[in-house]
């Protein structure tokens with residue numbers, strides 16, 4: 001209502017009835033699938049040294065990253081673009097598994113097509129990259145993620161509450177999910193994330209308050225961005 005400068009619900013309803021863009025903006029504002037390329041730029045800045053460290057040869061055959069949950073794919077695509085964009089990161093070593101509970105979100109993620117709208121400026125979102133055109137094809141307001149960026153990522157449906165842990169992940173992104181999860185399930189979710197990690201590697205997560213029993217297992221790598229290393 002503020003955005004349209006309407007005084008009451010009836011007036012806002014009339015705006016919605018005639019304005020497609022406002023209907024889309026309202027849906028964007030209400031959905032829990034809100035995401036973005038390079039969402040929270042500080043996190044991505046703090047991740048660069050972590051990615052550089054992980055990409056060093058360590059006797060293993062690669063670096064496994066879990067984007068959990070990935071929503072419409074912009075989080076794992078950001079990572080895939082960043083490892084290619086940073087000259088000190090060996091992009092060939094990275095494999096990304098991106099999961100979400102929502103098939104609809106995963107369909108959008110697999111398609112990898114994003115549009116600039118009144119509430120989303122894709123060009124602006126991609127601005128941390130040195131050369132965004134290397135990673136997306138742009139046609140007016142539409143941006144298609146290039147095959148080279150997609151090739152590092154597997155998308156899968158997965159329920160982080162009931163499907164249990166994965167194994168041997170070197171880095172786990174779990175961002176902007178806990179706010180939607182009932183307290184009763186938080187501890188199980190933390191255990192799933194912890195048990196998916198190879199000990200001694202950093203992870204990005206949003207909050208440690210929900211799982212007091214697990215706190216001692218983690219050391220901060222970058223406190224402002226809530227990146228932690230699982231000590232095991």
Ligand SMILES: C[S@@+](CC[C@H](N)C(=O)[O-])C[C@H]1O[C@@H](n2cnc3c(N)ncnc32)[C@H](O)[C@@H]1O
Nearest residue numbers: 032034035069071100101102159160161175176
């Ligand atoms: C706000 S988005 C976060 C996306 C991304 N991590 C980010 O920070 O931009 C939250 C996503 O969590 C997914 N989700 C909710 N419950 C889930 C669960 N139990 N397991 C896996 N994904 C879940 C939703 O479908 C939604 O796409």
